[in-house]
Every structure is written in structure tokens, then in C-alpha cells.
Amino acid sequence: MRQTSMTILWLYPAEYREAFGPEIVDTIAQRAGEACLQGLAAYAAFAAGEFAGLLLGALREWTTKWTARDGYMSPPDFAVEAADVPDLQRRIQQLIRGMEFAIANHDFPKARLYSDRERIMRARLDRLLSAGNLYQSR
Amino acid sequence: MRHVATNNRDPEPKPLSEPVFLILTSLADQPRHGYALLRDIQDISNGRVALSTGTLYGALRRLLEEDWIERFKQKDTSRDKQAYQLTSEGRRQLRLEVERMRQLARVAGARMKESEG
Structure with a gap:
């Protein structure tokens, strides 16, 4: 889970990854531990939701970066x-x-x-x- | 000369999105880090809202940019963690939103009473 999250984070703008990457990976790892205790189905649903959220987030951040008038995360x-x-x-x-x-x-x-x-x-x-x-x- | 007209003090602020409202509410009583925020948001929404981590950090980035929240290193037992807290501007925005919702609820309540009574 940690490894996949780190891989997906490479799709984000570098500024965002530097500012939030480690925190995001830690948070997902903590939540994954919790989801694990609820069974395989719950874990699979959690993983799918998290990965989809991360992918959508990458798209959103790039859109923000490309449309920002004053620079992104200055x-x-x-x-x-x-x-x-x-x-x-x-x-x-x-x-x-x-x-x-x-x-x-x-x-x-x-x-x-x-x-x-x-x-x-x-x-x-x-x-x-x-x-x-x-x-x-x- | 320094302050060109700003639009930050909008007299009619737009309603906050639900994730933003919940994040600000969660930070209203104490600073929290990402994981604690996600858990608290689930609690205060009675399990209805479960933000994904990507959504949470996207919203946090925007709130930092607006200067509604700020982040700092929170001393933890094992290691330092980044935590978030409301700024005075964030608290003001939350207060405005609560007031707006309260006013709407008052009108809705009164109209329902009228039609039922």
C-alpha cells in the first residue's frame, strides 16, 4: 500500500509531492492498518477508494497548476x-x-x-x- | 499605497463545500494532523462522510493557500508530525458559514411551522 501510494505520488506536481508526500503516505499507511482489521473486502474497498482519490487528486493538482495565474504553491x-x-x-x-x-x-x-x-x-x-x-x- | 482593493473580505461569501466545512469544524477546537482529521470528520458526520486521503490533502493545500489554516510540527511520542490549526481568518470564515446555515435553518423551520400549523 505504501509503495503503491508513493508510486502514484510521482504523478503529482513536484511542489505538492515535496510538501505533502510523506504525510500522505503515512496517513494512508495508518488507515490501511485499520482497514486490514475489518477483513479483506473492506481492505480492497479502502484501497480502491484511496488509489482513485490519489489519481483524481493528481489530475486536480495539475489542473490547478496549469491554470494558476500567480504560480502554484509559491x-x-x-x-x-x-x-x-x-x-x-x-x-x-x-x-x-x-x-x-x-x-x-x-x-x-x-x-x-x-x-x-x-x-x-x-x-x-x-x-x-x-x-x-x-x-x-x- | 500598499493595499490594493482586495476581495478577501467579501460581504457575501460563497457557501463552503462540505469537506471544507468539516475540516474547519474539526480544527475549531484543537489542531490535528491528517489522520486525526480524517477520523474526526467521520465522527462528526456520523460516518456519512469518509474523505479519501487525496481529497483531504487537496483541500488542505487550498486552505493553506487561502491562509484559513496553518501548519506546524506537532510533537509526537515517536516523531514530529505536521499538524494543522485554524487561523483567525479560518475561524472567521467558519463563523460566517455557521451563521449562514443558522439563518437558513431558521427560515426553513418557520416556513414548515407555517405550512403545518
Whole structure:
């Protein structure tokens, strides 16, 4: 089950696989253990459902990736756990520069998007600062 | 200058899909990791909704992108696990949805009472 799940995960975009792959495999393995105790028929039904779900998920993720206007699973959204305060500040500056560039080029949908992202990153920075009680060093 | 008009604070938010509503509900009282989420969703829906793992993580990816949830490493007895928790925006969205459903239920209840009484 674990091996098949890992194989199917290769059908996903690399960004998604890196962010969620190990978790998905672990979760499926845990559920498989549970389904195993309910008999062969239950296990077969569970396996079919999981594999179908994974395949459909791969299709959905590629569709999202291909249709995303602003990039798919961009680092500002998904690397939060690894980000520290200077890193978040650097990303906010990048977003501001991107927004200014978009406005200068009259690309207002993109500017709006950068603005949304910047607001989200600022909220994260505030959370990080308050969690670490780092306001004095801000 | 910084904040161009955003559409995140929609006055009339769209109804949440059932998996999203159940995920947010499951995270409303405590953070959970993927497997715990799936079990809890089955419990709170009285066994009616059994999300596949692929569906769950697809929804989690979208919720992370919307900043309705965030993930962090949860200390486990054996090893660290990625866990998910609601952000203030996620809690706000859940509250709006509950309010919307409550209002609809009130109207439905009143109309049924009218037609029966």
C-alpha cells in the first residue's frame, strides 16, 4: 500500500509531492492498518477508494497548476514553518517590489494578488513575532 | 499605497463545500494532523462522510493557500508530525458559514411551522 501510494505520488506536481508526500503516505499507511482489521473486502474497498482519490487528486493538482495565474504553491505560502523573521521580512519586500512593478505595468489583477499575499505574510510575521515575543527587536 | 482593493473580505461569501466545512469544524477546537482529521470528520458526520486521503490533502493545500489554516510540527511520542490549526481568518470564515446555515435553518423551520400549523 505504501509503495503503491508513493508510486502514484510521482504523478503529482513536484511542489505538492515535496510538501505533502510523506504525510500522505503515512496517513494512508495508518488507515490501511485499520482497514486490514475489518477483513479483506473492506481492505480492497479502502484501497480502491484511496488509489482513485490519489489519481483524481493528481489530475486536480495539475489542473490547478496549469491554470494558476500567480504560480502554484509559491514559497511565500508554503515555507512558513521554515521561515524566520528576516526571511519573512525579505519575502514581504519581494512582494512589495512585485506589486509596484505590476502597478507600473498596469497589471492590476497581479498587483491585487501581490497585495493579498503581502497582507497574509504580514499577518504571519505578526504571529511569529508575537509567538516569540520578539516585538522589542522589530 | 500598499493595499490594493482586495476581495478577501467579501460581504457575501460563497457557501463552503462540505469537506471544507468539516475540516474547519474539526480544527475549531484543537489542531490535528491528517489522520486525526480524517477520523474526526467521520465522527462528526456520523460516518456519512469518509474523505479519501487525496481529497483531504487537496483541500488542505487550498486552505493553506487561502491562509484559513496553518501548519506546524506537532510533537509526537515517536516523531514530529505536521499538524494543522485554524487561523483567525479560518475561524472567521467558519463563523460566517455557521451563521449562514443558522439563518437558513431558521427560515426553513418557520416556513414548515407555517405550512403545518
